[in-house]
Amino acid sequence: MQRIYIHPLPVRIWHWINASGFVAMILTGIQIRYVGLVDLISFEAAVDLHNWIGFILIGNFFVWLLFYLFSDKIKVYHPELSPVKYFHESFRQLQYYGYGIFKGNPNPHHVSAYHKFNPVQSMSYQIVMLLIVPLQFYTGLLLWDVKRFSGTVELFGGVRVVDTVHVLLFIVLTAFIFIHAYLATLGHTPTAHIKAMITGYEEIEEEPEQNPSQ
Amino acid sequence: MASSRKEGATASGTFHTALVTAVIAAFLVLFPVAFMAAPAATDVPADSLSEEDATCLSCHSDEGLEKATANGEMLSLHVRGEAFARSVHNWIGCAGCHTNVDLEDHPAAERAIDSPREFAAQASRVCSQCHSEASLKDGPEHHAQVSNADGPACVECHEAHSIEKIEQWKASVEETAYCLTCHGRILSVPLGSSETHSLFIDEAVLRQSVHLDHECADCHIVFSKDIHEVRAFASEREHSIVRAEVCRQCHEEKFELYQGSIHAALIDEGDLAAPVCTDCHGSHSVGPTAAYETITGVPCKNCHEAVFDAYAASVHGQARSKLGHFEAPICADCHRAHDVSVASVGDRLKNACLGCHMGAMSAHQAWLPNAERHLEVVSCPACHAPAAQRRIDLRLYDSVAQELVSEQEGAPQFENRVRSADAKGDGLDAVALWKLLREFNRDESERKTTLQGRLEVRTGVEAHRLSDNTKAIRDCDSCHREGAEPFQSVAVSIVGPDGRPVHYGAQKEVLTSVISVDSVGGFYAIGGTRIKLLDVLLVLALFGGISVPIGHLTLRWLFRKFLNRGAREDASKSP
Numbered sequence: 097m098q099r100i101y102i103h104p105l106p107v108r109i110w111h112w113i114n115a116s117g118f119v120a121m122i123l124t125g126i127q128i129r130y131v132g133l134v135d136l137i138s139f140e141a142a143v144d145l146h147n148w149i150g151f152i153l154i155g156n157f158f159v160w161l162l163f164y165l166f167s168d169k170i171k172v173y174h175p176e177l178s179p180v181k182y183f184h185e186s187f188r189q190l191q192y193y194g195y196g197i198f199k200g201n202p203n204p205h206h207v208s209a210y211h212k213f214n215p216v217q218s219m220s221y222q223i224v225m226l227l228i229v230p231l232q233f234y235t236g237l238l239l240w241d242v243k244r245f246s247g248t249v250e251l252f253g254g255v256r257v258v259d260t261v262h263v264l265l266f267i268v269l270t271a272f273i274f275i276h277a278y279l280a281t282l283g284h285t286p287t288a289h290i291k292a293m294i295t296g297y298e299e300i301e302e303e304p305e306q307n308p309s310q
Numbered sequence: 311m312a313s314s315r316k317e318g319a320t321a322s323g324t325f326h327t328a329l330v331t332a333v334i335a336a337f338l339v340l341f342p343v344a345f346m347a348a349p350a351a352t353d354v355p356a357d358s359l360s361e362e363d364a365t366c367l368s369c370h371s372d373e374g375l376e377k378a379t380a381n382g383e384m385l386s387l388h389v390r391g392e393a394f395a396r397s398v399h400n401w402i403g404c405a406g407c408h409t410n411v412d413l414e415d416h417p418a419a420e421r422a423i424d425s426p427r428e429f430a431a432q433a434s435r436v437c438s439q440c441h442s443e444a445s446l447k448d449g450p451e452h453h454a455q456v457s458n459a460d461g462p463a464c465v466e467c468h469e470a471h472s473i474e475k476i477e478q479w480k481a482s483v484e485e486t487a488y489c490l491t492c493h494g495r496i497l498s499v500p501l502g503s504s505e506t507h508s509l510f511i512d513e514a515v516l517r518q519s520v521h522l523d524h525e526c527a528d529c530h531i532v533f534s535k536d537i538h539e540v541r542a543f544a545s546e547r548e549h550s551i552v553r554a555e556v557c558r559q560c561h562e563e564k565f566e567l568y569q570g571s572i573h574a575a576l577i578d579e580g581d582l583a584a585p586v587c588t589d590c591h592g593s594h595s596v597g598p599t600a601a602y603e604t605i606t607g608v609p610c611k612n613c614h615e616a617v618f619d620a621y622a623a624s625v626h627g628q629a630r631s632k633l634g635h636f637e638a639p640i641c642a643d644c645h646r647a648h649d650v651s652v653a654s655v656g657d658r659l660k661n662a663c664l665g666c667h668m669g670a671m672s673a674h675q676a677w678l679p680n681a682e683r684h685l686e687v688v689s690c691p692a693c694h695a696p697a698a699q700r701r702i703d704l705r706l707y708d709s710v711a712q713e714l715v716s717e718q719e720g721a722p723q724f725e726n727r728v729r730s731a732d733a734k735g736d737g738l739d740a741v742a743l744w745k746l747l748r749e750f751n752r753d754e755s756e757r758k759t760t761l762q763g764r765l766e767v768r769t770g771v772e773a774h775r776l777s778d779n780t781k782a783i784r785d786c787d788s789c790h791r792e793g794a795e796p797f798q799s800v801a802v803s804i805v806g807p808d809g810r811p812v813h814y815g816a817q818k819e820v821l822t823s824v825i826s827v828d829s830v831g832g833f834y835a836i837g838g839t840r841i842k843l844l845d846v847l848l849v850l851a852l853f854g855g856i857s858v859p860i861g862h863l864t865l866r867w868l869f870r871k872f873l874n875r876g877a878r879e880d881a882s883k884s885p
Contacts, residue, residue, distance in 0.1 A: 128790075128836055129836060129837055129840060130792075131786075131787050131791040131792075131837050132792060132793075132837075133792070138786075139786040139790055140677075140679075140786050143786075144679075197866065198866060198869035199869070239680075240679075241682075241683075242680050242683040243680065243682035243683045250832075253827075253831040254760075254830075254833070254834075255683075255833070256826060256831045256833065256839075257827055257831045260844065263840075263841075264844065264847070266848075267844070267848045268851070270855060274858075275859065
């Protein structure tokens with residue numbers, strides 16, 4: 097086993113704050129939306145928590161953003177500029193998750209410090225972090241004080257429109273959290289990726305030497 | 311005396327004589343005018359009357375002479391001889407009018423007289439022997455008298471034995487006294503309808519009003535001692551409405567405010583039950599402003615009795631009536647006195663609440679998320695009248711002009727369109743509501759009709775049942791949960807021609823349908839009006855989020871032998 101440092105400290109801090117924050121946001125969001133069906137805490141307390149955690153997450157988002165903007169680690173998000181190559185690699189990755197993994201085939205993606213995401217991860221994280229999460233923060237901010245942002249709210253078509261977008265993104269992120277957590281268990285051991293996000297070091301199985309005849 | 315003065319005349323004496331003469335002449339002219347109505351004139355002695363009249367006065371000059379009538383009232387039989395001698399009728403003598411007095415059988419003590427008034431009416435019939443009804447009708451001031459059999463008898467206005475020449479009498483009395491000569495008595499005229507209009511003015515009431523220093527003609531400018539035109543009104547109500555113009559002469563500003571009120575709009579619409587000036591203030595009994603701002607004196611309760619009762623029992627009414635807090639609001643403080651607007655339209659009432667409760671916004675912000683938004687879309691009574699039933703009013707709103715959409719006068723588009731959209735008649739459903747909006751926006755590019763939602767109480771009566779703060783609804787769950795009471799009743803409304811909202815029922819599903827994102831985009835209450843389709847999507851997301859990992863995990867377990875084989879193959883490839 098080889099240990100590669102792929103998760104710098106700011107990323108790990110951001111990740112675990114973000115992860116726990118999103119779980120809390122989902123739970124308080126469910127409480128806010130489903131009073132009567134779920135009665136873990138009061139509506140008022142759920143709204144207060146939701147707002148506070150939301151602001152923490154917005155601040156935390158900028159930790160992530162600024163870290164990557166001002167470090168060379170941003171390379172991990174560099175997109176594959178060749179669409180053919182990108183789709184080919186993505187297809188290989190999906191083929192692995194949907195088929196090869198059951199046959200015991202090796203993961204086609206090989207992790208390195210500047211190449212820690214497979215093509216599917218890279219694309220989905222960019223969609224989540226640069227589109228879904230900011231939009232969720234923005235709609236959340238508008239809903240936090242509808243009167244203060246009434247002009248923008250009206251521009252979007254009203255508070256119900258903003259809320260509907262917020263809830264749709266909440267649904268997407270809820271599904272994402274489950275899938276993300278499961279995929280985190282698909283390392284060489286179920287806890288390998290999780291440990292890596294704590295220690296920063298990913299354990300990489302050493303590559304077998306290539307057979308020249310192949 | 312004049313010749314002796316001439317004998318001693320000097321230059322200064324001539325001047326003195328002229329001055330004295332002028333004073334005497336002025337005195338002789340002014341004295342009769344000033345004292346013509348005075349009863350005890352002594353310039354014409356009673357002994358100038360005929361012997362027959364003197365005979366009558368031998369008894370009737372007794373001031374205490376009176377006779378009991380059948381109704382128990384006392385009829386005075388006293389005649390002031392001097393006054394009669396001075397009167398215009400002195401030449402007629404007693405027997406000229408009292409033709410039925412039988413001197414052989416007088417006094418006719420056994421002849422019953424019903425009442426002094428009946429006696430006056432009977433005695434006045436004698437007048438018509440000389441003053442025919444036709445000649446009286448020529449004088450419009452007698453219109454009410456001759457139009458009404460129950461009007462005052464001649465002698466009630468003109469007196470019986472001291473009647474002066476009418477021109478002399480007019481000149482001798484003040485204008486208001488002239489008017490009250492007749493109008494100070496029970497007097498009425500029949501109107502075009504079956505109603506009777508009272509012309510009686512209680513001077514005592516008038517003198518207690520704020521207009522105590524005014525004379526009749528100050529207001530009734532078309533009337534004077536010389537002008538008394540006959541006006542015809544179809545009804546008492548029509549007269550009241552016309553009478554408002556009298557108030558306008560001095561109170562133009564208030565009248566203009568009134569003209570912009572719901573009351574004036576109703577009058578314009580033909581609803582004559584709506585109040586005009588005198589309905590609230592009275593006509594001759596107008597009190598000071600403070601008189602209308604008391605629990606007992608406020609005129610609004612005359613028409614809005616149920617609303618007023620609710621107010622009287624509210625925290626505001628109780629503060630006034632029981633605690634003596636006269637700063638607590640009464641009707642006009644919130645609704646205003648003259649420019650009364652429709653309560654459920656606009657921000658006036660909310661502003662009225664916040665105008666007194668200036669700390670309300672910050673007090674709400676201390677605990678209520680989105681406090682300003684709440685205060686914008688939730689009417690104050692919706693929480694502060696906790697027993698009230700509530701509903702959602704979806705108001706048609708022009709988002710370009712930023713004002714509520716009003717029904718066009720004479721073209722009831724709203725009524726026609728909602729009925730067309732709601733073919734089944736069971737309330738607008740989500741699709742029908744969406745179509746209704748589309749209909750309003752058809753071919754009207756200069757405006758954009760949307761719906762502005764507002765949580766309010768269902769009736770005006772309930773809106774006044776305000777409780778103290780400790781009983782106000784503060785439980786978020788009362789609205790922010792599925793099936794919450796306010797969202798069980800939904801109405802769509804437009805501002806009617808008179809300023810009042812016109813409502814049409816909608817099904818409660820209009821607030822939870824996915825179509826509401828478009829049609830009711832501006833109104834949303836978390837939990838209470840959540841869109842059902844999003845709930846389904848969340849369930850699917852949860853199901854997918856849980857089942858996909860479980861399914862994948864299961865497949866991996868089922869194919870674990872291949873997993874192991876793959877691992878072995880990898881190992882075998884290793885050197």
